[in-house]
Amino acid sequence: MKFSHVLMISGILLASISLTCAAKGGKVYTWTDSKGVIHYGEHPPKDVQAKLVKTRTGHSEPTPAPTANTPATPQPAATAGTGSLKDPDRCTKAQENLDILNSGAPIKMKNEKGESILMSEEEKDKQKNLFQLIVNQAC
Numbered sequence: 001m002k003f004s005h006v007l008m009i010s011g012i013l014l015a016s017i018s019l020t021c022a023a024k025g026g027k028v029y030t031w032t033d034s035k036g037v038i039h040y041g042e043h044p045p046k047d048v049q050a051k052l053v054k055t056r057t058g059h060s061e062p063t064p065a066p067t068a069n070t071p072a073t074p075q076p077a078a079t080a081g082t083g084s085l086k087d088p089d090r091c092t093k094a095q096e097n098l099d100i101l102n103s104g105a106p107i108k109m110k111n112e113k114g115e116s117i118l119m120s121e122e123e124k125d126k127q128k129n130l131f132q133l134i135v136n137q138a139c
Contacts, residue, residue: 014040028053091139098131 030040031050044050100107107119119127 010038028055085137087138091135094131094134094138098128098135101128101131 026042028040028042029044029050030038030053031044031048032038033048040053101124107124108116109119109123111117
């Protein structure tokens, strides 16, 4: 097989992987194996240095990924007297969750039966207040 054919097939494969993962809202990683072959996938091997590939959905505004993990109810920070409450990672995550909640997009969450349901406006408001409290404490 000619190199140009291999290159063309690799390009088509890369485009289809990117489009599929972008539609899912998943992350795509790229890495090079010991033979110099470039790979793409959602889960890179643990023993190699992988880079996150920035995928685009085609929307003008960022769309939130499926919210199986967001917004899970975070635990409020401990009460005063336990040291500094500033936590950059927690601050960033709370700000991201606030952005998602303020985007106006429908947000799915799991109910007690494990079924995906849309979050009510009341629940969104409750989560916004909680994440704002965390931002005030952690940032």
